[in-house]
Amino acid sequence: MTTRPIEIVGGGLAGLALGTALSRAGVAVTVFEAGDYPRHRVCGEFITGLTASTVARLGLTPILADALRHREVAWFLRDAHVRIQRLPSPALGLSRFVLDARLAAAFQESGGSLQTHTRVTDPVASAGRIFATGRRRSRSAWLGLKIHARNLALTRDLELHLGQQAYVGLTRVEDGMANICGLFHRHELCSRGSDLLLGYLQAAGLTTVADRIAVADLDADSFCAVAAVGFDRRVPTSDRVQLGDACAMIPPFTGNGMAMAFQSAEAVLDPLLAYARGEATWRTTCLACDRALRRRFRLRLASAAILHPYLLQPGGQRWLSRLSRARLLPLRPLYALLH
Numbered sequence: 001m002t003t004r005p006i007e008i009v010g011g012g013l014a015g016l017a018l019g020t021a022l023s024r025a026g027v028a029v030t031v032f033e034a035g036d037y038p039r040h041r042v043c044g045e046f047i048t049g050l051t052a053s054t055v056a057r058l059g060l061t062p063i064l065a066d067a068l069r070h071r072e073v074a075w076f077l078r079d080a081h082v083r084i085q086r087l088p089s090p091a092l093g094l095s096r097f098v099l100d101a102r103l104a105a106a107f108q109e110s111g112g113s114l115q116t117h118t119r120v121t122d123p124v125a126s127a128g129r130i131f132a133t134g135r136r137r138s139r140s141a142w143l144g145l146k147i148h149a150r151n152l153a154l155t156r157d158l159e160l161h162l163g164q165q166a167y168v169g170l171t172r173v174e175d176g177m178a179n180i181c182g183l184f185h186r187h188e189l190c191s192r193g194s195d196l197l198l199g200y201l202q203a204a205g206l207t208t209v210a211d212r213i214a215v216a217d218l219d220a221d222s223f224c225a226v227a228a229v230g231f232d233r234r235v236p237t238s239d240r241v242q243l244g245d246a247c248a249m250i251p252p253f254t255g256n257g258m259a260m261a262f263q264s265a266e267a268v269l270d271p272l273l274a275y276a277r278g279e280a281t282w283r284t285t286c287l288a289c290d291r292a293l294r295r296r297f298r299l300r301l302a303s304a305a306i307l308h309p310y311l312l313q314p315g316g317q318r319w320l321s322r323l324s325r326a327r328l329l330p331l332r333p334l335y336a337l338l339h
């Protein structure tokens with residue numbers, strides 16, 4: 001029998017997964033979401049490092065059952081093929097359009113109250129209120145762009161192309177659709193939609209990829225952009241519980257922000273259940289959640305922060321490429337550190 005309600009600000013992966021798990025355990029949960037579902041998000045839609053135990057604990061099995069299983073990554077530097085990486089365990093491919101809508105439906109089916117089109121403008125921390133609001137705004141010069149395409153043939157499950165201060169990933173999601181998602185250093189380019197993406201690819205020296213995408217059947221409705229993408233590896237100690245990107249944003253393509261969103265929900269589940277049952281104060285609960293999040297993510301975030309600049313700078317990219325061609329790049333240990 002639970003006594004205390006929980007309020008979650010932000011209905012993304014972390015907020016909805018946590019909300020559903022709490023609600024299924026008998027807690028009264030309300031999720032406030034600024035947007036609605038389904039909706040496209042800027043995301044590579046490639047989920048790595050999510051273990052069966054996290055999936056089971058959060059009740060995600062039916063939601064992810066038909067996600068594609070990806071096993072191989074092809075790395076390219078500019079337009080040159082560098083290396084094939086076999087993943088230690090399959091990654092999942094599912095669009096955020098489908099995934100977020102399924103999570104929202106599961107939360108409501110569990111008895112949770114979902115308030116869409118409701119932006120919480122008062123960021124005050126209070127007992128029982130959790131923040132899963134996604135990445136924090138930053139002054140960063142990085143821009144994320146995403147679009148879906150049909151009839152785009154891929155050489156491997158995921159193609160990762162490193163360009164001049166940019167990278168782009170191409171991977172398959174449901175219904176034969178390919179996700180094209182990139183992170184670019186911002187310039188003044190006078191285009192919009194898919195032309196903007198093509199312009200950024202050209203400017204980054206990724207001309208072969210740009211040519212392939214230009215002749216694909218692009219879904220204009222799926223285009224989305226996000227500016228000022230910052231990478232904040234701080235796991236905060238505070239008087240509040242923050243999950244997913246709101247807790248710490250791992251740089252895309254070195255890490256697995258989607259899995260981290262789910263894992264952060266899993267990490268705080270037990271302390272929050274104890275709070276809801278009246279067995280702990282809110283202060284003790286915040287400290288317990290903070291400890292659990294630090295334990296789970298500290299090494300991963302520190303490793304990603306070291307590796308990420310090498311993916312973006314020409315010198316670092318050349319060095320990675322040489323090591324990789326000589327088969328000296330320790331992909332398995334790196335993968336283990338980052339997952």
Ligand SMILES: Cc1cc2nc3c(=O)[nH]c(=O)nc-3n(C[C@H](O)[C@H](O)[C@H](O)COP(=O)(O)OP(=O)(O)OC[C@H]3O[C@@H](n4cnc5c(N)ncnc54)[C@H](O)[C@@H]3O)c2cc1C
Pocket residue numbers: 009010011012013014015032033034035042043044045046047048118119120121132133134135144145181182183226229243244245246252253255256257258259261
């Ligand atoms: C370019 C790019 C590519 C990426 N590619 C990948 C990838 O391939 N694989 C991977 O694992 N990760 C990837 N990521 C990271 C991944 O998208 C995030 O880590 C993940 O979405 C975090 O989930 P979240 O639940 O914390 O936040 P989100 O999914 O961002 O959800 C936050 C939610 O909170 C809502 N919200 C915010 N403020 C308020 C408010 N005040 N009131 C109410 N609601 C609010 C928002 O509307 C949103 O729905 C990528 C990120 C970027 C930028």
